[in-house]
Amino acid sequence: MTTPEILTIILTTAVTMGTPLLFATLGGVLSERAGVIHLGMEGIMLVSALVTFVVDLQTGSKVLALIGAMMAAGALSGLHGFVCISLRGNQIASGLALALFGTGLSGLFGDALIGSTVTSLDRIPIPGLELIPILGSAFFNQDWMVYLSYVLVAGLWFMLFHTNWGLQIRSVGEAPIVCDALGLSVAKIRFLCVIFGGMLIGLGGAYFPMVLTSFWVDDLTAGRGWIAVALVIFAFWHPGKALWGAYLFGAAIAFQLQAQVMGLKIPSYILEMFPYLLTIVVLTVVTVRNRRAGQTFMPAALGLPFFRGDKH
């Protein structure tokens, strides 16, 4: 193989592998911009992958499968919202519980699916753009869910930084007390963000049976939900940066797969560790650099339940 060919393969795989990470990271960004930490991504992705698989098997409709996945993810996130927003519970505990619950649930019902297969989405080349050397086929000869993710990145960015809704969402994540005093409903805004954010995470889960694997295996997402949790931080809670972060990790996964194919003499366990090791390294570097610069991009009220400040 020539170098451009290898590059094209790695880039294409990077986008494919990065797309579920991207969906989940966008969902996390939306939820956390409003101040609610979403650690339950892995569980939500697994459950929505399961729902996608089942609905696809039963109806053969990809669209119905996707709708089902988003509804399941939205419902689970609503539960997270209920605990964190209505009951003012601990967001970390609730998120972890959700992750474990989703993993268990998908394992339980997934058993019956072992042996069945679904079809994968076709690639739809975009005329003209796909002809760009190397990048063209990586970014513009993909399935429609990849194109949907591009639209979502732009849409979420526009919504957060250029609309009145976005201003309210970011404000609720920064200073709920101020928003409350100005007559905004902190709970309503947070709930909407957690539920819609959850639906985006659900798209990430759905991408596995839609594109990546046509058969069911236990623990289908293999920890990618946890990488997305880290990616939200790595992306500084910004949709645009989430795109590059997701593809960087997608490339790490692609590299690992490619290295195995090419038969590099590195034990496969170490190769499989690579993306997760990269997560730790990147998080450390980003955190240290931000601290040096005296800057934090984290929403100021992230993780803090909101109580109206009655003094007496």
Place this chain on the structure above:
Amino acid sequence: MNPVLELQKIHKEFPGIVANDQIDLTLNRGEIHTILGENGAGKSTLMNIISGLYIPDSGSMFLEGKPLHLKNPAQAIAKGVGMVHQHFMLIPNHSVSENIILGTPQAFRLQKSKVRQQIEELGRRYGLEFNPDLRVQDLSVGEQQKVEILKVLFRGAKILILDEPTAVLTPQESEALYKILRQMKKDGQSILFISHKMREVIELSDRITVLRHGKVKATRNRGETSPSELARLMMGESTIQTGEVQTKTSKASSDQSQNKTIVRLKNAGLRHELGHWLLQNINLEVRAGQIVGLAGVAGSGQAPLAEVLVGLRGLDTGEYQFAGEEQKGASVSELIHKGVGYIPEDRKRYGIAPHLEVAENFLLRDLHNNRFQSRGWLQRDKVTAFGRDRMRAFDVRAASERTPIGQLSGGNMQKVILARETSRPLKFLLAAQPVRGLDIHATAFLQNQLLQARADGLAILLISEDLEELLLMSDYLYVISRGSIVGEMPKEEAEIEKIGLLMTGERA
């Protein structure tokens, strides 16, 4: 006269305290009306009622002649009542314009250039100009306050309430603020101004209403009053109500100047981390068997001074001598060991561990000695017995010594703290606002205990914002203002008016 806002018989009680007692108040169009009063006089409660944060128990409000019922701050804003809080309600991470438009009706897609134009126009009218794209965290405190004012004006406020707006400003920034307020007044805005700074009140206000103990004491027009009259109205006549305090029984030995000096600060100075001085040139002495009072308005340097005396902070200049020894760099535990006791101002945060039992709270001062432990094991029976004994001696009312202390009333909590501090060898007790918020019986009990401790030879520094309490309790008085001691006098020469003027930064 053209009243914009009228309050009739506004009444508000909190458990154990009447914060506002039948208050009548009128605010006219285009006037600056100041509410003057000491801490705890009920100013903030009243403003919180007007801005919709509290609902009054009884009484009525009228806005431009129409009844005004507010359930929350959002309704107040919608009706044109805008509040500039003492602690700014701004989002530091967001731009000035984002802060100003948040919560107002806007097009779905933000019209940033249009908004910028609106803000600049409004700013020009009142001299509140700055770049709307700057982030709030990059602004000075004075500029942040201007953003707060602009935020209120942007919402079309008819009434502007400013809660102690100059407390955080430099003199120059304050002057700029007065100019803005006068401009707004000319423009027909009505302003309620809360303050306890005499000079600015007299200079700025068209009318002044004095609150004291939740009641309206008097309303005076511009030019018809004097600082001394206002001080008297604000702090009360110097009639000392002896109440239940048995001053006579614990009469201090007549000549305390012979007593040993326990605490001495010499030219003490303390800097804030950012460089400005919190305390400067403090010279202060507390002798054994003496209660020394420290008078001053809130935030004049009492808190850093207390932190120096108990060892939480080290001085940047000068000396701190305890029982004749220099204490440079002495830690809190060293000073505890040498006999320093502390009743902190914020008793719930710094005085107790709310979820621990009453008995356990008694031993918080003895965690690094062997009084209640043996080979690292806590001796529960000793703890319980000690707790029971102290509760009886200090009349602490709780279900049992195992009740979590957070469930006790403020008075009982304070008794536990006092009992803990005085139940070990003590030379000096720092009592910061020891009776604030307590009912009359708990107050009398605590004051009697302090007087008793003085009679037993303890040196006590009493920090309070209540002049009557200070005159009642102290043998000697210091007045602190802006981090410096601005006056000192023995009790016999102390007059409430003179101290009041010193406290508010006036020269007597």
